[in-house]
Amino acid sequence: MKLTKYLLSVIILFIFSTNAFAANETIEMLNKQDKERMVYSKKVVKINLGDTVFWKATDKGHNVEFIKGGVPEGVDKFKSKFNKDTEYKFTIPGIYAYWCTPHKTMGMIGFVVVGNDKSNIDAIKSIKFMGRSKKIAPDLINSL
Numbered sequence: 001m002k003l004t005k006y007l008l009s010v011i012i013l014f015i016f017s018t019n020a021f022a023a024n025e026t027i028e029m030l031n032k033q034d035k036e037r038m039v040y041s042k043k044v045v046k047i048n049l050g051d052t053v054f055w056k057a058t059d060k061g062h063n064v065e066f067i068k069g070g071v072p073e074g075v076d077k078f079k080s081k082f083n084k085d086t087e088y089k090f091t092i093p094g095i096y097a098y099w100c101t102p103h104k105t106m107g108m109i110g111f112v113v114v115g116n117d118k119s120n121i122d123a124i125k126s127i128k129f130m131g132r133s134k135k136i137a138p139d140l141i142n143s144l
């Protein structure tokens with residue numbers, strides 16, 4: 001009986017520690033998905049405060065860059081290295097808009113809503129998107 005309890009606590013501890021390091025959302029950086037080229041596998045994710053998003057460099061030549069003015073107040077700038085997996089832990093609530101630096105005009109944009117806080121939606125709406133990103137941004141922003 002004592003051993004069972006011990007094993008149980010070991011198992012619970014293991015599950016807990018595994019989750020602590022796992023991302024809450026995984027987004028792939030892709031050259032192609034269906035008919036789209038240069039795309040994040042998920043353009044919009046909604047997460048809880050304190051969650052982590054992991055971007056997997058499935059295809060090369062991509063990165064993640066927070067858009068200036070497109071993140072909640074107090075968030076530092078973030079720009080990941082090309083060709084590398086990256087992750088970010090979201091500790092400030094609000095909407096985060098990001099793009100892939102070389103493909104920001106090709107529709108390679110994404111949004112993260114943290115803690116269901118949309119208080120910075122006006123700032124998000126005033127981001128100057130270009131090219132294909134300008135075409136797809138309004139519908140994405142409306143879906144947040």
Ligand SMILES: [Cu+2]
Pocket residue numbers: 038039061062063100101102103108
């Ligand atoms: Cu890209």
